[in-house]
Amino acid sequence: MPVPALCLLWALAMVIQPASAAPVGSPELAEHEELTLLFHGTLQLGQALNGVYKTTEGRLTKARNSLGLYGRTVELLGQEVSRGRDAAQELRASLLETQMEEDILQLKAEAAAEVLEEVAQAQKVLQDSVRRLEVQLRSAWLGPAYQEFEVLKVRGSPSPSRLRP
Numbered sequence: 001m002p003v004p005a006l007c008l009l010w011a012l013a014m015v016i017q018p019a020s021a022a023p024v025g026s027p028e029l030a031e032h033e034e035l036t037l038l039f040h041g042t043l044q045l046g047q048a049l050n051g052v053y054k055t056t057e058g059r060l061t062k063a064r065n066s067l068g069l070y071g072r073t074v075e076l077l078g079q080e081v082s083r084g085r086d087a088a089q090e091l092r093a094s095l096l097e098t099q100m101e102e103d104i105l106q107l108k109a110e111a112a113a114e115v116l117e118e119v120a121q122a123q124k125v126l127q128d129s130v131r132r133l134e135v136q137l138r139s140a141w142l143g144p145a146y147q148e149f150e151v152l153k154v155r156g157s158p159s160p161s162r163l164r165p
Helices: 002-019 027-142 144-155
Strands: none
Touching: none
């Protein structure tokens, strides 16, 4: 916007300069020179302001680009945080599921241990019953000879020297 205004001022200065045909040393010539100097100063001021404007515009563009990059970075970080939260939630759910499975396995292990203990007790009872039945079977099969055999076992077996003639 300042450039067209400066161009207009410069054009006006050029139009006014040739139109003036006042004699040298007249007040109109002095006015004309003052106007020329004024327009020249205005042109220089406009050029300086234009330079400041362009520099400021460049800085604002850089700042806008930096701000855009910063905004994009913040947006990407927000997405990463969101993904991290989702992953943490999934891990919590997985941990909870694993703990529940562990509790179930613990209960099953305790139940299996109880069953094994009961089986061991039942096996002992069964072995005791088998021994009693073996004793009863031998006594029934051998009859009185079995009782004599048991008495001999208690007294001790005869020494080998006694058995020889």
